[in-house]
Amino acid sequence: MNSSPLIPDAPAAAPSPWRLSVAPMLDWTDRHCRYFHRLLTRHTRLYTEMVTTGALLHGDQGRHLDFNAEEHPVALQLGGSEPEDLAACAKLAERWGYDEVNLNCGCPSERVQRGAFGACLMAEPRLVADGVKAMRDAVSIPVTVKHRIGIDKIESYDFVRDFVGTIAEAGCEVFIVHARNAWLQGLSPKDNREIPPLRYELVHRLKREFPQLTIVINGGLKTDAEIAEQLQHVDGVMVGRQAYHEPWQMAQWDSRFFGQADPATAQAGREAVEAAWVEYLSAQQAIGRSWATAMRHALGLWNGAAGSRRWRQIWSDHKLKSLSPTEVAALATEARAGVARHVDEHQARHAAALNA
Numbered sequence: 001m002n003s004s005p006l007i008p009d010a011p012a013a014a015p016s017p018w019r020l021s022v023a024p025m026l027d028w029t030d031r032h033c034r035y036f037h038r039l040l041t042r043h044t045r046l047y048t049e050m051v052t053t054g055a056l057l058h059g060d061q062g063r064h065l066d067f068n069a070e071e072h073p074v075a076l077q078l079g080g081s082e083p084e085d086l087a088a089c090a091k092l093a094e095r096w097g098y099d100e101v102n103l104n105c106g107c108p109s110e111r112v113q114r115g116a117f118g119a120c121l122m123a124e125p126r127l128v129a130d131g132v133k134a135m136r137d138a139v140s141i142p143v144t145v146k147h148r149i150g151i152d153k154i155e156s157y158d159f160v161r162d163f164v165g166t167i168a169e170a171g172c173e174v175f176i177v178h179a180r181n182a183w184l185q186g187l188s189p190k191d192n193r194e195i196p197p198l199r200y201e202l203v204h205r206l207k208r209e210f211p212q213l214t215i216v217i218n219g220g221l222k223t224d225a226e227i228a229e230q231l232q233h234v235d236g237v238m239v240g241r242q243a244y245h246e247p248w249q250m251a252q253w254d255s256r257f258f259g260q261a262d263p264a265t266a267q268a269g270r271e272a273v274e275a276a277w278v279e280y281l282s283a284q285q286a287i288g289r290s291w292a293t294a295m296r297h298a299l300g301l302w303n304g305a306a307g308s309r310r311w312r313q314i315w316s317d318h319k320l321k322s323l324s325p326t327e328v329a330a331l332a333t334e335a336r337a338g339v340a341r342h343v344d345e346h347q348a349r350h351a352a353a354l355n356a
């Protein structure tokens with residue numbers, strides 16, 4: 001956790017593979033989204049959406065598991081609780097080439113509770129331990145767990161400590177901890193990501209008490225300064241909504257947090273990232289897929305820059321969906337540049353007036 005003197009937040013030794021990651025997010029972190037994120041950061045670990053063991057064992061495996069080679073390092077997140085099913089799915093993950101399989105013990109949705117997995121598994125650490133052991137026996141890729149600090153009104157540190165301790169005895173070495181409770185009744189999944197209070201200190205304490213484990217903190221972290229601060233206490237930071245909504249922030253993560261050069265696309269600026277992304281969208285269109293499905297994940301690319309709203313409006317305009325991505329890109333760039341020129345002229349006039 002020491003920093004290099006040259007790049008303040010870069011690790012002195014080889015960084016943990018879990019140093020930075022983008023959270024698994026249902027409907028958001030699909031393969032298109034992950035491809036886009038990879039244009040911005042090469043070292044940040046990416047997670048799939050949660051896939052249930054039932055969907056994998058009885059559904060279309062290719063649809064759930066296929067990914068682009070560029071996405072590595074990439075982890076498959078599973079939802080399930082039956083050790084045998086989890087082991088079978090872990091094998092699929094390994095066969096498909098995933099770098100990690102992660103078990104969801106943090107999702108509070110009612111649908112997930114009816115399936116008796118997700119956050120309610122925190123009440124059954126022995127079952128989770130059995131599942132982790134079955135998966136570890138079946139594969140050689142890392143098996144990790146993502147969980148909360150408690151469920152319902154259980155506020156004590158001992159609860160999460162005992163959970164982690166039990167699962168660690170089954171061989172799990174990496175824990176991703178969303179630093180708030182899951183309230184299993186009366187809150188929507190969205191509220192469950194906002195209302196139960198964040199308690200980072202419990203996660204820091206886990207790291208102190210289990211120094212041999214890799215402990216990754218998650219929940220409510222936004223700025224690079226906040227990430228850097230957390231890295232003083234734990235091995236890694238997982239960022240969810242902020243990374244999705246403000247993707248350009250990730251463009252400097254390789255240099256800042258891994259001490260590595262940012263990807264060429266990110267170094268060359270947002271235009272280059274956009275160009276590479278449009279190429280991807282065109283390839284999607286060429287194989288008969290809707291480019292708009294993929295594009296929705298990239299609508300935040302220009303956030304914070306002049307003209308970003310116009311750019312976003314054009315890319316989201318339903319009337320333009322029949323055009324090619326290259327044609328829409330030309331319109332969006334023109335509109336964005338028009339606003340940017342207007343802002344520049346306005347600033348120049350303002351400066352001239354001040355100097356007059």
Ligand SMILES: Cc1cc2nc3c(=O)[nH]c(=O)nc-3n(C[C@H](O)[C@H](O)[C@H](O)COP(=O)(O)O)c2cc1C
Pocket residue numbers: 023024025026027028049050077104106107146178193218219220221238239240241242
């Ligand atoms: C749209 C959305 C979908 C999510 N789906 C999952 C999921 O499939 N599996 C999971 O473990 N967490 C899921 N989460 C929770 C995130 O992984 C993360 O724990 C949470 O958003 C807190 O991190 P953040 O404050 O950085 O966003 C989801 C979050 C969002 C916003």
